[in-house]
Amino acid sequence: MDVAIDKSEFSYLPAQAEAMGAPVPSAERMLLTLPDGRQVSGLRFGDGAPRITLLHGAGLNAHTWDTTVLALRQPVLSIDLAGHGDSSWRSDAEYSPRTLAADVAAALDAWTTEPQLVVGQSLGGLTGAALAAARPDLVAELVVVDITPGIDTSAGPAALREFYAGPTDFATRDELVDRAIAFGFGGARADTERGVFLNTRRREDGRIEWKHHFAHLAAQTLAAHHPGDDAAPSALHTTGWDDLAQVAVPVTLVRATAGFVTAADAEEFARRLPEARVVAMQATHNVQETAPAELAALIGSRLASHGL
CATH class of the missing domain: 3.40.50.1820 (Alpha/Beta hydrolase fold, catalytic domain)
Known part of the structure; x- marks a missing residue:
């Protein structure tokens, strides 16, 4: 440990x-x-x-x-x-x-x-x-x-779907903060800055990316998922x-x-x-x-x- x-x-x-x-x-x-x-x-x-x-x-x-x-x-x-x-x-x-x-x-x-x-x-x-x-x-x-x-939470609100279907890496954290605020997420800017800082990392090439894998899977997942479609069952539902x-x-x-x-x-x-x-x-x-x-x-x- x-x-x-x-x-x-x-x-x-x-x-x-x-x-x-x-x-x-x-x-x-x-x-x-x-x-x-x-x-x-x-x-x-x-x-x-x-x-x-x-x-x-x-x-x-x-x-x-x-x-x-x-x-x-x-x-x-x-x-x-x-x-x-x-x-x-x-x-x-x-x-x-x-x-x-x-x-x-x-x-x-x-x-x-x-x-x-x-x-x-x-x-x-x-x-x-x-x-x-x-x-x-x-x-x-x-x-x-x-x-x-x-x-089924995988579809999510339309704004959230659009947010995660967008870019997964950014030039600066401020760019990501601006995007989150534009979508109506995060509340006050200071709160959004904190959330973005704690949920992102800087890659070796200097770009900022989400820490969570879900953001990187989101575009293909959200594009393929249709709520209620048996071909895309919720993992929560099955177990x-x-x-x-x-x-x-x-x-x-x-x-x-x-x-x-x-x-x-x-x-x-x-x-x-x-x-x-x-x-x-x-x-x-x-x-x-x-x-x-x-x-x-x-x-x-x-x-x-x-x-x-």
Whole structure:
């Protein structure tokens, strides 16, 4: 296990913490080399062994949880899923939840000492379900944020489709920030600059590119995908309910009122998992960014239910 020494990615934390009235936790980037040579990367926040593991959604990275981490004030592990952040891309472009869960399990084996309260948003939520089904020894409880099996998020809003169908590399980060703002993404420019910085990298030729593999696959994927077409099934749809049915630990679904999970989707979730909790939050799909305090309060309450 190696720890990277580049701390520039954490330079945004003090201002975020000040805005939230929260202390700045210790933070470090973790790297684990897998048997096939790929690397899994993650962020460890706070002192002591983590009891909470956070899994992001498609196209995001471990830093999407930063404000939620600040609100939690707990030791936390936030993992970059394969093909995202500083984790390696897969040459086979296989990013189904069960495949992603295998890498997460390896990271938890290396970086944690006790079963985790696993919180996964969107793709991370179904990855968490696959993890809990395959490795119940690693998961004490599962919180699924704004996703249920069968929801096809691959098409996405029209503006998002057009955004990712465009260029995948840029001369400067400012160029990418301008493009994101032009499409109505990111909010204030300072917030957009932070998001772009944390989700891009500079290539050897000096060009800026997205860190996540999905952006580079998007043009061909979006062009070929037709929502509802059986030839392009959602990976979440084919395995998600089976995985959730095998989860033996407590499960909570967080439904964002302005997100992807509809009231009908939440009802179906409750029907299939009658013992699960369903909680609605006033937030968009990326609940960890738009309602971090509320989400942190929920996570904290679930941690407290375990006497921690």
